[in-house]
Amino acid sequence: MPVDKVESGFPxxxxxxxxxxxxxxxxxxxxxQIETANRQIAELQQRLLDTEAKGIELDGQPGNAFSTQDWRL
Structure with missing residues (x-):
């Protein structure tokens, strides 16, 4: 097959x-976006810990912290 025809078939x-x-x-x-989301999650976790430390209940339930994975590429 000629080179011209092969090359024309490829982008x-x-x-x-x-x-x-x-x-x-x-x-x-x-x-x-992942870095921003991780910062927001860390801030929310800290707020939950602060709420729990103050003994404040959220929606009738004691506040508790949760853990998430820190996603990195």
Whole structure:
């Protein structure tokens, strides 16, 4: 098979570059969102611990802390 026909069947290097740039940006945004979510979870856990330490009940139930995994990429 001639090289011209084989090359025409594959996307150009620019095609891959654009998609890799998009993936890189998306992954960066997702990492930031995960970091923000982890900070918010840590703040909420601290608030729950503070509430529990003060002996305040939430919705008729004693306040309690929960643990979550710290998601990292």
């Amino acid at each position: 150009s290097a620019r095609y891959f570059q654009v998609h890799f740039e998009y993936l890189h940006e998306t992954i960066g945004e997702l990492k930031q």
